[in-house]
Amino acid sequence: MALDVELAEIRDFLARHAPFDTLPPDVLAELPRRMTVEYYRRGRTIITRSKDNHSLFVLRSGAVDIHDDQGTLVDRGEAGDVFGSITLVLGNPSTFDVTAIEDCLVYVLPEAEFRALTAAHPDVAHFFDEQRAHRMRGAVAKLQDSGSTSAMLKTGVRDLIKRAPITTTQDASIAQAARTMKEHGASSLLVMDGEQLAGIVTDRDLRNRVLAVGVSPERPVREVMTAGPVVGDADALAFEVLLEMVGRNIHHLPILEHDLPIGVVTTTDLMRMVQASPVYVVGDIQKQSDVEGVATVSARLPAVVEALVGQDASADDIGRVVTAIGDAVERRLITLAEAELGGPPVPYTWVALGSRARLEQALAADQDNAIIISDEATDADLAWFEELARRVSAGLVECGYPTCPGDVMATNPRWRLRLQDWRQEFATWLTQPVPDAILQASIFFDMRPVHGDSGLFPELHHGILARAPQSRLFLAHLAKAATLNEPPLGFFRGFVLAKEGDHAATLDIKRGGIGAVVELARVHALALGSPAVHTATRIQAAIAGGIMSEEKGADLTDALEFISYVRLRHQAAQVREGRPVDNHVNPDQLSSFDKRHLREAFAIVRSAQSAMASRYPTTFM
Structure with missing residues (x-):
């Protein structure tokens, strides 16, 4: 009778705490028989870092502290909390110490019983998966947590705008415009056509285009304004618009939201944020008069990446910086070539493909580009x-x-190709997909204009996005390719390493990690007709479109960030050591923290692939 009363007390306690409160009454009544009761005195270690753990612990009374492999307190457990599930889900050894800070009474469930319970009850399994997801996000945050992170890489342009734009009309006189600027203490004035931005006039324009050349101040301001000025997006990051401004040698940038101006930022606003920045590399690239000079400046890129990794900038931010520098290099080379060849015979657009199109370029990147040529081009052109x-x-x-x-x-x-030939190429891929051809063509669905005519790319891109969601066979082929690119994770969560060649005993972190997430996100975006190209933005589109839950989308984004950061840190180390840069990571050189969370990230990718395989059945393709 005493035993039954004790078991009933355990049952009642479990019924008040997650995840056991979701269990059916009969299962909950039987569960205490599967558990043992342990007592730990204050100061005793319950789970030891670097040692195996094979139990789930439920804290009945007392309190515990949980420290990571750096000795940092990451959690404090109180009555009703559970711990030990991370090793049961992800595998041993433990990367955490769990220590009793008060005398503790603990219910202990053996690993075999834990696995049977989670297999039979999805809600319970989901609860522990949530704990794992929390650890994943914590791991990403830990990698990036540093007081030295550059504000430039974190600050949005919207945050720099301190006042509404100062405006005038196109018919206002130059004198009136100058008085308006003086009254507001502004160095620039937006010239409006109704609610639309028509141009911008700056104090430099008043000096160079009015005073220096004797233009009457009674003339309309539209005659001296810069019409159709370069603009920035309110959702851009500060460093992105600064790169644009330095690259184009402009000092004032109107910021638009939904095509309406909300303010102006200046290079002075932006340069106050940093003492040194990758933007100087871009600026120096733009100043070069020959290929040799561009090459000399671009050789500074590895050092830029090494510095950013040292500042714990995120992998996503670093990818944008590397991409922006790559864009600057390519634009300058195109401009130099145009100067030597003479102007183009017809309009054209030079496009980036692959990782640079997605704003995700790392070191060790090769060339991926193409040209869209106006249909006016003759064979001679x-x-x-x-x-x-x-x-x-x-x-x-x-x-x-x-x-x-x-x-x-x-x-x-x-x-x-000419525009019409590009349209036909994409039409063939979308309507008559051949597996091998689709695999080779997938990179062309990550395309972004870099230089040239601004109208050719949208004409091509809008047609692709309109047709892709209806191209079910094409999407199925693309999905199959995405699910076959498996993460390097074995059945028992061990890493699958290359067995031979120059990279034996290493992980190809790009192919089955970063590449797999890229492919998954691409399929989802095309299925929705989303214009997004950046992988994290594509994942957000999949969440918004109902293809992926917010939780799974956040997991996949975090996994991509963690894997990408491990790659960049590996490449930064190679730069420091003067070795060739690659994507092959030796797991023996990773910390236990990195190994554990890399396994977890790969498992998240594998789960996302399984979900895609269910959405696009490809068994008989």
Whole structure:
């Protein structure tokens, strides 16, 4: 009878605490028989870091502290809390110490019973998966937590705008515009056509375009304004717009939200935030008069990445910086080539493909680019673009961007096409998909304009987005390719390492990690007709479109960030040591923290692949 009373007390206690409160009454009544009761005196270690744990602990009374492998207090457990599940879910050894800070009474469930319970009751399994997700997000935060992180990489442009834009009309006189600027203490004035931005006039314009050349101050301001000025987006980051401003040698940038101006930022506003920044690399690139000079400046990129990793900038932010510098290199090389060849015979757009199109470029990146040419081009005109591609590609090699092994470059005539031919190419991929061709073509669905005519790319892109959601067979082929690119994780959560070659005993962290997430996000975005190209933005689109839950989307985003950061830190170490940069990580050089959370990140990717396989059945393809 005493035993039954004790078991009933345990049952009643469990029924008041998650996740046991979701169990059916009969299961809850039987569970105490599977558990033992342990007593731990204050100061005793219950779970020891670097040692195996095979039990789930439920704290009945007392309190425990949980410390990570750096000795940092990460959690404090009180009555009703559970601990030990991380090792049961992710595998041993433990990366945490759990120590009693008061005398503790603990209910202990053996590993075998834990696995049977979670297998039979999805709600319980979900609860412990939530704990794992919390640890994943904590791991990402820990990697990035540093007081030295550059404010430039975290601050949004919206946060820099301190007042509404100062405006005037196109018909206002130059004198009236100058008085308005003086009254508001402004160095620039937005010139409006109704609610739309028509131009901008700055104090420099008043000096150079009015006073220096004797223009009457009674003339309308539209005659001296900069019409159709370069603008920034309110949701951009500060460093992105500063890169744009330095690259174009402009000092005032109107900021738009929903096509309406909400303010102006200046280079002075932005430069106050930093003493040194990657923007100087971009500025120096723009000043170079030959390929050799561009190559000299671009050689500073690895050091920039090393510094950013040292500042604990996020992998996403670093990817944007590397991309922006790559864009600047490519634009300058194109401009230099155009100057030597003469202006283009017809409009064209040079586009980036792959990781740089997604704003996710790292070190060790090769060339991926193409050219969209106006349909006006004659066969004779095409020779000009062939020579442009040859010169730019050779310049990129000199600047440290090797040629693409798959020949996905503008030097390949297959990827240097008129607009109508690009439309036909994409139509074939979408309506008559062949598995091998789809695998090779997937990179073209990550495309972003870098230089040239602003209208050609939207014409092509809008058509692709309109057709993709209806192209079910194409999406199924793409989904199959995404699910076959498995993370390097074995059945028992051990890493799968390369067995031979130059990279034996290492993890290809790009192919089955970063690449797998990229492919998953691409399929979801195209299925929704989303214009997003950046992978994290594509995941957000999948959440908004109901394809992926917010929880799973956050997990996948965190997994991508963690894997990407491990890669960048690996590459930064190679830079410091003067070794060639690659994507192959030796797990023996990772901390236990990194190994544990890398396994967890790979498991998240694998789970997302399983969900995709269910959404797009590919068994018989």
